[in-house]
Amino acid sequence: MSTSKIIECQLAIIxxxxxxxxxxxxxxxxxxxxxxxxxTGGTIFASGxxxxxxxxxxxxxxxxxxxxxxxxxxxxxxxxxxxxRVKKKGIRAAFEEVLSFLKEVGLPYYRRKERNLEMIxxxxxxxxxxxxxxxxxxxxxxxEEKRPCLLVGFRGLNDFSARQIVATLQDKWPDLRATRIxxxxxxxxxxxxxxxxxxxxxxxxxxxxxLIQAVCPHVKDAQAVGMPAIFGMYRTxxxxxxxEEKIGVPVFEIPTMPVSVPGLRLNDAFARHLxxxxxxxxxxxxxxxxxxxxxxxxxxxxxxxxxxxxxRTKGIILASGRxxxxxxxxxxRRIREGIFDLPVYQPRDRKGWHRExxxxxxxxxxxxxxxEIDDSFRPLDSSGQPAFETLFAAGSILAHxxxxxxxxxxxxxxxxxxAAVNAFLRLNG
Amino acid sequence: xxxxxSEQADSNFRSELAxxxxxxxxxxxxxCRTCTATCPITKINDKFNPFRIIRLALFGLRKEIFTSxxxxxxxxxxxxxxxxxxxxxIPEFMSILKNLAVKEGYAPAGxxxxxxxxxxxxxxxxxxxxxxKKRNKSGLPSLPTSCExxxxxxxxxxxxxxxx
Numbered sequence: 001m002s003t004s005k006i007i008e009c010q011l012a013i014i015x016x017x018x019x020x021x022x023x024x025x026x027x028x029x030x031x032x033x034x035x036x037x038x039x040t041g042g043t044i045f046a047s048g049x050x051x052x053x054x055x056x057x058x059x060x061x062x063x064x065x066x067x068x069x070x071x072x073x074x075x076x077x078x079x080x081x082x083x084x085r086v087k088k089k090g091i092r093a094a095f096e097e098v099l100s101f102l103k104e105v106g107l108p109y110y111r112r113k114e115r116n117l118e119m120i121x122x123x124x125x126x127x128x129x130x131x132x133x134x135x136x137x138x139x140x141x142x143x144e145e146k147r148p149c150l151l152v153g154f155r156g157l158n159d160f161s162a163r164q165i166v167a168t169l170q171d172k173w174p175d176l177r178a179t180r181i182x183x184x185x186x187x188x189x190x191x192x193x194x195x196x197x198x199x200x201x202x203x204x205x206x207x208x209x210x211l212i213q214a215v216c217p218h219v220k221d222a223q224a225v226g227m228p229a230i231f232g233m234y235r236t237x238x239x240x241x242x243x244e245e246k247i248g249v250p251v252f253e254i255p256t257m258p259v260s261v262p263g264l265r266l267n268d269a270f271a272r273h274l275x276x277x278x279x280x281x282x283x284x285x286x287x288x289x290x291x292x293x294x295x296x297x298x299x300x301x302x303x304x305x306x307x308x309x310x311x312r313t314k315g316i317i318l319a320s321g322r323x324x325x326x327x328x329x330x331x332x333r334r335i336r337e338g339i340f341d342l343p344v345y346q347p348r349d350r351k352g353w354h355r356e357x358x359x360x361x362x363x364x365x366x367x368x369x370x371x372e373i374d375d376s377f378r379p380l381d382s383s384g385q386p387a388f389e390t391l392f393a394a395g396s397i398l399a400h401x402x403x404x405x406x407x408x409x410x411x412x413x414x415x416x417x418x419a420a421v422n423a424f425l426r427l428n429g
Numbered sequence: 430x431x432x433x434x435s436e437q438a439d440s441n442f443r444s445e446l447a448x449x450x451x452x453x454x455x456x457x458x459x460x461c462r463t464c465t466a467t468c469p470i471t472k473i474n475d476k477f478n479p480f481r482i483i484r485l486a487l488f489g490l491r492k493e494i495f496t497s498x499x500x501x502x503x504x505x506x507x508x509x510x511x512x513x514x515x516x517x518x519i520p521e522f523m524s525i526l527k528n529l530a531v532k533e534g535y536a537p538a539g540x541x542x543x544x545x546x547x548x549x550x551x552x553x554x555x556x557x558x559x560x561x562k563k564r565n566k567s568g569l570p571s572l573p574t575s576c577e578x579x580x581x582x583x584x585x586x587x588x589x590x591x592x593x
Contacts, residue, residue: 039516044463189475195466259466259512284516304516305451 009035015319017041019395021270022417028277036281047255048262052130054407080400086415094418108134124168138250142224148175150222154183157192159257160228179218184210195259212246229253315390327397345399370399376423392420438489451521464509477502495535551576
């Protein structure tokens, strides 16, 4: 392994998704010298909602109004679920720390501590979640009270149809209307894509004026106006305030299909904070080599295609995700962990990975595969002991959870990152 | 957006691209369009659409890529590469396409002219006596109007091509 560019740190975080970002965030806040390695994570596809606990048991599709009661039921029924090892107190503390930070950096979230909220999705479904960006709050209230409401779509933005949302919700929300207008400064292009370029267009005052002029004639009796989530990248609160003042009714953002601006905002808020806190990150990097150093430490070779840096670290948090993040991969016979070749909890053979029906509401065993851990979030070896003293794991790579169907993705990432960082401190402080 | 004409596909193009240094990863593109949503050039001219160019390449539409001018619009700002969740280095991929296009004689007239300027003058924007007069008026010294070093480099390259 090359020794030309050596970086020493206490903790290396492998992963750049929500769990990786949250791990680096908690580590940096605790003064741990940290390096983060990974390719852009799935946060840029996330709706911006922060789910805590939505559905359990998934076989019954039982949806929980009170996420904490849902967690209690979940831990009772699935005692190996990662939430069982964080405990409610830890989950609450983890959320407090993340939400305070997001508020400080101008990305405030709204929640009702003891119950889930409901918000519309870009497909016109109603989704239960724990926290929504403040920019979506008026949408939550309009949906609750079924107020007369206008949804605005844009010509050329083919992934977002206000008409489709209205058509899907018309039985539940009869006073919902849709309209479609031109997006400012976009007459010269045939197709629009949600993402930072669209969001940045609205950072410019003259474009907001054009948008307001185009929306106002359609408002009529509407008591709230919803638009796809593209109200700027950095000055979102100011933009919403200005739109509300000029349009004269509450204005809210609706999540979009990927690429998601609320997801990008979350990703960038973490990235900026981590950079300010001195967390070193190597853009689009992967772990290419790993070996043991002295006294239980690790030596990682990292780079994009070839090893560019050597990282010497006391501990590692593995937050490399499941299949999409390449934390796990499946060969012809087994599901494997990609970096340390750790044992992966999984069905006995390939036949057991999936049920016959892809859309089976009970989910698939492959979606609960992952790393088994001890109470300190250390992955276990085949004998049931921690594989390494200072290797921890967080997020969707953990076994015994199906975060997509259980609607607990963000909560799982944030809470397990919190627990893994605290365990590292406890064992190595 | 126009439809992709799959009957014109060259089935070898994909593997040819994958063999280029840095070209092996482009087939991992999962069509999320993050690159296009991030591209400042697409905002101004949607003829340049990185997602579409990758799809054209994956489908093997060599001629459509090389005879269009859109690959030359990439500004190499690397915004797309920073965002790509699959780690595809799109600016590098555009460079691969540009190099192949030049090799096959498809460079647009403007790019060819720039290449010749560099060969002859050592600069993309050649200097002449008129520029030097303007410089002198502002109290700046004259600059050489040709660059013999660059000319030398190109002739060395030709020599090495002749004598491998």
